[in-house]
Amino acid sequence: MDAIAHFFGAIPFELLLIQTVNGIVTGMILALVASGLTLIFGIMDVVNFAHGELFMIGAYIGVVVLATTGNFWLALVISTLLVGLLGAAMQILTLRPLIGRDPLTTILATFGISLILQNYALWQFGPTSRKLPEPITSSFTLFYLQYPWYRIVITVISAAIIGSFWAFLKYSKFGVWIRATTQDRVMAQAMGIPVPWVYTGVFALGAAMAGASGMLFGPLGSINHTMGLDWVLKAFIVVVVGGMGNLGGSIVAAIFISLLEAYAAIWVSPAQAVIVSFIVLILTLLFRPTGLFVSISK
Amino acid sequence: MSDQTAEPLVKVDGLHTYYGKSHILHGVSLTVGHGEVVGLLGRNGVGKSTTLKTIIGLVDAAQGSILFEGRSIAKMPPHKLAQIGIGYVPEDRRIFRLLTVMENLRTGLDRTGVTEARKKELLDKAFSYFPRLAERRNQAGGTLSGGEQQMLAIARAMMLEPKIILLDEPTEGLMPRMVSQIRNIVDVLHKEGVAILLVEQNVPLTLEASQRIYVMEKGEVRHHCAASEISVDHPVIKQYLGV
Amino acid sequence: MTLASLDRISPRKGRLSHTTVFWMVFAVIMALLVIAPFVLPVFWLKFLTEILIWGLLAMSSDLLLGYTGLISFGHSVFFGLGMYGAAGALLHSHPANLWLAILCGLAGAGGAALFVAYFSTRLRDVYFAITTLIFAQIFYVIIFTWTSVTGGENGLIFSRPHFAIPFLVDFKFDRYTMHWFVLALVAGSYVLLRRITRSPFGMVLQSIRENEARTRAIGYPVDRYKIVAVMLSGLFAGLAGVLYAVQNEFAAPDFVFFITSGDTIIFNVMGGIGTLVGPIVGAGFFQLLRELLSRLFGDQFPYLIPVGMVFIVMIIFLPQGLMGWARRWLNQ
Numbered sequence: 001m002d003a004i005a006h007f008f009g010a011i012p013f014e015l016l017l018i019q020t021v022n023g024i025v026t027g028m029i030l031a032l033v034a035s036g037l038t039l040i041f042g043i044m045d046v047v048n049f050a051h052g053e054l055f056m057i058g059a060y061i062g063v064v065v066l067a068t069t070g071n072f073w074l075a076l077v078i079s080t081l082l083v084g085l086l087g088a089a090m091q092i093l094t095l096r097p098l099i100g101r102d103p104l105t106t107i108l109a110t111f112g113i114s115l116i117l118q119n120y121a122l123w124q125f126g127p128t129s130r131k132l133p134e135p136i137t138s139s140f141t142l143f144y145l146q147y148p149w150y151r152i153v154i155t156v157i158s159a160a161i162i163g164s165f166w167a168f169l170k171y172s173k174f175g176v177w178i179r180a181t182t183q184d185r186v187m188a189q190a191m192g193i194p195v196p197w198v199y200t201g202v203f204a205l206g207a208a209m210a211g212a213s214g215m216l217f218g219p220l221g222s223i224n225h226t227m228g229l230d231w232v233l234k235a236f237i238v239v240v241v242g243g244m245g246n247l248g249g250s251i252v253a254a255i256f257i258s259l260l261e262a263y264a265a266i267w268v269s270p271a272q273a274v275i276v277s278f279i280v281l282i283l284t285l286l287f288r289p290t291g292l293f294v295s296i297s298k
Numbered sequence: 299m300s301d302q303t304a305e306p307l308v309k310v311d312g313l314h315t316y317y318g319k320s321h322i323l324h325g326v327s328l329t330v331g332h333g334e335v336v337g338l339l340g341r342n343g344v345g346k347s348t349t350l351k352t353i354i355g356l357v358d359a360a361q362g363s364i365l366f367e368g369r370s371i372a373k374m375p376p377h378k379l380a381q382i383g384i385g386y387v388p389e390d391r392r393i394f395r396l397l398t399v400m401e402n403l404r405t406g407l408d409r410t411g412v413t414e415a416r417k418k419e420l421l422d423k424a425f426s427y428f429p430r431l432a433e434r435r436n437q438a439g440g441t442l443s444g445g446e447q448q449m450l451a452i453a454r455a456m457m458l459e460p461k462i463i464l465l466d467e468p469t470e471g472l473m474p475r476m477v478s479q480i481r482n483i484v485d486v487l488h489k490e491g492v493a494i495l496l497v498e499q500n501v502p503l504t505l506e507a508s509q510r511i512y513v514m515e516k517g518e519v520r521h522h523c524a525a526s527e528i529s530v531d532h533p534v535i536k537q538y539l540g541v
Numbered sequence: 542m543t544l545a546s547l548d549r550i551s552p553r554k555g556r557l558s559h560t561t562v563f564w565m566v567f568a569v570i571m572a573l574l575v576i577a578p579f580v581l582p583v584f585w586l587k588f589l590t591e592i593l594i595w596g597l598l599a600m601s602s603d604l605l606l607g608y609t610g611l612i613s614f615g616h617s618v619f620f621g622l623g624m625y626g627a628a629g630a631l632l633h634s635h636p637a638n639l640w641l642a643i644l645c646g647l648a649g650a651g652g653a654a655l656f657v658a659y660f661s662t663r664l665r666d667v668y669f670a671i672t673t674l675i676f677a678q679i680f681y682v683i684i685f686t687w688t689s690v691t692g693g694e695n696g697l698i699f700s701r702p703h704f705a706i707p708f709l710v711d712f713k714f715d716r717y718t719m720h721w722f723v724l725a726l727v728a729g730s731y732v733l734l735r736r737i738t739r740s741p742f743g744m745v746l747q748s749i750r751e752n753e754a755r756t757r758a759i760g761y762p763v764d765r766y767k768i769v770a771v772m773l774s775g776l777f778a779g780l781a782g783v784l785y786a787v788q789n790e791f792a793a794p795d796f797v798f799f800i801t802s803g804d805t806i807i808f809n810v811m812g813g814i815g816t817l818v819g820p821i822v823g824a825g826f827f828q829l830l831r832e833l834l835s836r837l838f839g840d841q842f843p844y845l846i847p848v849g850m851v852f853i854v855m856i857i858f859l860p861q862g863l864m865g866w867a868r869r870w871l872n873q
Contacts, residue, residue, distance in 0.1 A: 047667050049674075097857045107612050107670050108810060108856050111803065116849035123843040173408040180394045180405045187392040190354055191405040192380030192458060233678050236671045244668070271686070278679050282660060285672070289663045 014143035015266060021142065023262030025151045027255035028158035032213040033231050034238040034250040035162055036206035042245030043182045043202050045103050046095060049110040051210050051235060052228025053117035058083045058211030059218040059227065060121055063130050072135030080212040087207020091200045099196070114228075121225035132218035154216045161212060162251065165205075178202060230274075237281045243291025253292065256280075305368050307332045307462055307493050308353065313362035315345075315352050322348045324517040325362065330462060333491040335484060337498060337508035337525065339539060345517040346497040347389055350464040353495075354386045355379050367461075381409060385455030385463040389470065389497075391447045393454075395440030399431050402439050402450055406457030424453040427483060445476035452483060462493040469500050481507060501539060502530055513538045574724050578717040587788075590720045592828055593727045594784045596821030598801075599808035600734055601777030606806065607815030608738050609770050610666060610750030614802040615657045615673035618680045619775040621797030622649035623782020625684065628697040628792035637702035643783050650779020651772060653680065658771035662764050666753070677799040685794045696793035714787075723784050727821075730777055734817055737773065746770055807852050813862025822863055 037051050048054075061079035066072060094109045136153055139146040169175040181188040181198045189195050214228075221227065234257070239245075242253030257277045264273040284292050306329040315323040323345045330336045338346050351357040353364055355376040364372045371379060380386070385406075394402050403424065407417050425432035428449040434442060439450060448468055455463050465484070469477045477500070484494060484507045498504040504511060505525050513521040513534060521534045528534060574593075578586055598620055605611040626649030627642040634641050661672040684691045691697065704718060705711040714722065737743050745766050748756045757763045786792050795801075804827070805820075812823025827848065834844040859866055 041667075045667075047671060049670075094853050094857065101860075102610075103667060104610060104612055104670075105856055105860070107667065108806065109853055111806065112849045112853040112856065115803065115852070116846050119843040119845040119849070123846070173404070176397065176401050176404050176408065179397055179401070183394045183396055184392055186356055186376075187388065187394070188405065189376035190356065190380055190386040190388070191454065192377050192409060193405060194377045196375075229678075233675055236675060240664070240668065240671065271682075274682065275679075278675065281672075281675060285660045285663050 011266060016263070018142060018145060018147075019262040019266060020259065021147070021151075022265075023259035024255060025155050026262070027258030028155045028162075029213050029217050030231070030234055030238060030258055031251040031254035032158045032161060032209055032216075034235040034242070034254050035165065035247060036209035036213075037232075037235050038239045038242070038245055038247055038250045039209075040203055040206040041239065042247070043178060044095075044106075044199050046106040046110065046203075048203075048206065049107060049232070050090070050114035050117060051110075051206075052230075052232030053114045053121075054083050054087060054207045054210035054228070055214035055217075055231050056121060056223070056225060056228035057086065057117055058214030059132065059223045060125060060130070061211070062132055062215040062218050063125075063223060066132065072133075076212065076215050079215045080208050083211025083214075084204045084208030086211075088200050088204040090207070091203035095203070096196060096199070099199075118225050118228070125225065127224070129222035129224040132215075132223060134219040150219060154220075157216060158213070161209065165209070166247075174198075174201065234277060237277050241280055241284045241292050246291065249291055304332070306330060306365075307334070307367060308495070309363075309365040310349070310353065311363045311365075313349070313352055313364070314360045315348055315357055316360050317348075317357070322517055323352065323359075326514070326517070326519055327362075328512050328519060328522075330493050330495050332461070333488065333493050334510065335488050335494045335496060335508045337496050337504035337511040338514065339498065339501060339504055339511055339535075340514035341539060342499075344514045346514055347466055348517075349514075350386070350388075350466050350495065350497060354384055354464060380406075380458055380460075383458065383461035385458045385460030387448075387451045387455050387463060387465050387468060389466040391451040393439035393442070393447045393450055395438065397439055399435045399437055399439060399442070399450060402454050403457050406454050409458070420457055420459065424456055427486060428453055445472050445479075448472060448476070448480065449483075452480075456487075460492060462495060463487065464495050464497075466497045467499060468496075469498065469503065477503070501535060505530065571724075571728060574728075575721065578720050583716065586716055586720060588828065588832070590716075590723050590788060591785075592825045593723050593821070594781050594788065595804075595808060595824035595828065597727045597730055597784070598778050598781035599805050599812070599820030599824050600731065600817050601774045601781065602802075602805045603809055603814055603817055603820045604734060604738070604746075604774040604777070605770060606809050607817075608743060608750060609746045609767065610753075611767070611771075612666075612670040612806065613673050613771070613774070614670060614677050614799050614806075615654075615661070615771075616774075616778045616805045617677050617797050617799050617801035618653050618657065619650040619778035620782040620785070620801055620805075621680065621684065621792075621794075622653045623647070623779030624786040624792035624796055625649060625691060625697070626779070627783040627786040628699055631699045631702055631786075632697065637699070639702040639704060639787070642702060642787065643780070646783035646786070647776055647779050650775050650782060654772045654775025654779075655768070658768040658775070662767040662771065673802075674799055677797070677802055681794060681797045681799070684797050691792075691794065694794065696791055696795075698791045701787055701790055719788060723788065726780065726784060730780060731817060731821075734777065738817065742766070742769075807848065809862075810852060810855055811862055813864030813866075816862075816864045819862050819864035826863060 033051065033055060037048060040046055040048050058079045061082050062075045065075035065078045069075065090113055094113060095106055098105050098109060134148060134150040136148070136150040139148045141147070169178060177188070177193045177198050180191070180193060181195055185195055238253045238257060239250055241257065242249030242251070257280055260276050260280065261273045264276040308330040310329070311327045313323050313326040314321070326345065326349055328336070328338075338349065340346050348357060352359050355371070355374060359372050362372075363370060366382065366384065394405065403421065407420065430446055431449055431453055434446065439447065442450060452463070452465070452468065468480045472480065481503055484496065487494060496504060496508060505528065508525045511523060511525050511528065512519050515538050520538060577589055581589060598616060601619070602613055602616050605613045623646040626646035630642040630645035631637040657673060657676045661669050661676065664672065685693060687693070701714050703711055703713055704722065712718065745756065745761055749763055749766060753763060782796070785796070808823035808827055809820045810823070811826050812821065813819030830848060831844050834842055834847065855862065
């Protein structure tokens with residue numbers, strides 16, 4: 001017992017707090033990615049294997065627009081809109097013809113899209129990583145660290161996007177349509193709701209959220225054609241742990257997993273900390289295969 | 299009986315429908331006039347519900363024509379049909395269970411070209427017919443009783459300002475008090491000029507509420523007459539509906 | 542998805558039964574493949590041998606994709622562990638023993654398949670794709686970072702073992718014998734897989750694909766069937782990994798990366814899933830397409846962009862793949 005107490009006692013309180021902040025920052029970005037994924041799954045029963053690539057394309061569009069306009073926030077808006085449009089085009093061209101077919105075909109189709117997008121990015125931008133500068137360079141003192149304000153800003157923006165998305169689902173006409181379609185696609189059609197366009201809209205929304213998160217995350221890491229993989233894998237873990245198609249559960253799971261990884265990074269390297277989320281996934285599959293946080297929003 | 303010489307509101311001709319390989323409708327033909335209540339009688343599984351589903355486009359017709367106000371609607375998607383004035387109240391009601399009563403109604407109200415004033419009018423009218431729904435407007439649809447869900451399903455279809463409502467077994471499993479309420483609402487809708495194609499097992503109610511009836515068996519219309527020409531103990535009723 | 546099996550073609554009217562025709566065609570193709578080393582130049586022979594290996598991997602994946610209705614992104618793991626299992630055996634046995642390599646490769650792939658299957662079949666079908674992808678990443682990270690055992694990024698390099706049966710033969714593989722050895726194992730695997738898919742066990746798998754709930758309701762332990770299917774599939778994928786390692790004399794982490802699984806899925810869709818032969822055809826088509834594109838436009842050409850487009854178009858318009866298309870064309 002003493003050894004354990006000593007072990008935990010050895011962690012400085014400050015470090016624990018810093019890692020909590022770090023965990024929440026990445027948790028909110030992950031929540032944004034996972035929300036789009038779980039929205040698309042919940043409504044259309046489509047697992048979007050190209051979600052990580054939409055995230056990556058969002059960051060690259062940011063790089064290009066920033067280089068031409070010099071304005072980060074403008075780049076954020078443009079990349080969100082363009083990735084949303086890309087999502088709509090993807091849905092109309094590849095997923096709409098598959099409506100009514102085996103759901104597995106949609107997995108194959110989105111996998112094909114991820115292949116195209118990833119190789120397009122490699123071809124267009126080359127294998128060397130790009131950097132996005134932080135739009136806000138000031139920082140504040142967090143114990144012994146100069147903590148960048150930008151990270152706090154991302155967290156707030158992500159939370160704001162998720163919050164307004166939630167309000168949109170709850171109160172807007174389109175939100176009511178989306179929820180009605182989720183519950184009963186056939187009856188929604190019989191009530192005059194243009195279900196094929198609801199699908200397109202939902203896919204565009206989910207894609208736009210992935211694009212926005214790619215752009216927001218951009219300055220924290222390096223931008224390359226494979227960056228989507230880490231995020232989509234984590235987002236998949238989040239939606240399994242949170243209960244697939246369950247928005248509230250995904251958000252809680254995103255923050256939970258990111259916090260665990262941040263704490264694990266106190267002892268091991270960040271690369272190895274990824275193992276923590278794998279362990280959470282395996283435990284979830286073992287004990288609560290329908291999701292750890294299912295009861296939270298239902 | 300409404301004017302039969304004019305173009306009927308709905309004209310179904312020689313409809314064949316399949317579920318996979320099983321042949322359900324074998325050439326159903328019927329008409330519904332403007333503002334007319336038409337009963338569709340028959341035992342379970344003779345294709346009454348399938349006829350309604352085919353008209354609203356949820357099931358594709360393999361053969362035959364469906365005309366609405368003279369134009370063909372057989373290839374139109376269901377949401378377009380709802381927009382041009384065909385309301386559908388399915389057999390199992392299919393309330394959006396997680397949506398509130400208000401949100402259920404909004405699915406039919408949030409169409410393009412409906413002013414806020416008109417929306418309020420439609421809601422007020424529905425709530426005056428179904429005061430229970432007004433009381434429960436913020437309650438989830440899934441928490442309502444069977445009768446209340448039926449009311450909501452009808453009210454929801456009314457939000458479309460339909461020219462015709464396809465009403466599938468509205469009284470199934472309801473208490474007698476609720477049944478008479480449903481009976482009243484059919485009359486009210488009729489007075490407002492809404493046509494109704496009513497599928498029912500309750501023969502006396504159908505004969506009372508409708509102007510004309512069709513009797514179906516094995517996916518075909520076997521008998522067709524004015525509701526006033528026939529009574530519950532008529533041989534036709536005995537033959538096709540008697541137990 | 543309509544998954545028409547070749548084996549389900551109704552026999553056409555004629556004197557020969559369907560089975561006889563099948564085995565005749567099989568014999569002709571085998572004969573062509575056997576004499577291939579005498580005809581093909583060195584490059585194309587190796588190309589063909591590798592297509593056979595990729596075809597075996599694709600067939601193994603077809604057992605899940607085409608017959609059970611599960612999309613596996615875990616085949617890179619089974620293939621990769623086959624490679625590393627073989628590599629480990631070859632590096633630690635003196636003299637390097639081919640049979641031990643096969644055994645270790647199969648053990649590695651089978652063990653990984655059991656692990657992946659146990660967890661991935663606990664959820665409904667769409668999750669299978671997700672969880673196998675995640676497991677592919679876990680195994681990749683482990684193999685990539687566990688440098689002391691796996692050689693990390695550089696992988697393991699070894700020399701090809703002899704083909705030896707005690708007291709009978711012992712010779713060094715050359716490109717002829719290597720090709721024949723691969724051909725024998727791939728053909729044997731094909732016959733075995735064909736047996737499996739047409740056995741009562743295979744019928745249950747197909748019934749799971751068509752309607753899992755009903756199969757469960759009839760009383761079949763669906764989860765156990767799926768686990769066995771994944772294990773069988775993993776063993777054949779592992780065999781492909783062993784063959785690839787022996788042919789190329791190395792094991793590398795790149796092959797454990799999920800991209801290999803993705804290629805396998807593309808082979809299946811292009812060739813025609815649920816046909817076993819289709820995936821081999823698909824592997825050949827894919828490799829030829831890649832070779833053709835890089836010869837036309839250079840090595841830097843992102844051949845996966847057009848390949849991805851063809852892949853999507855085929856999913857939408859040609860869900861039965863090249864085999865289905867060829868069959869329809871032949872019937873006309």
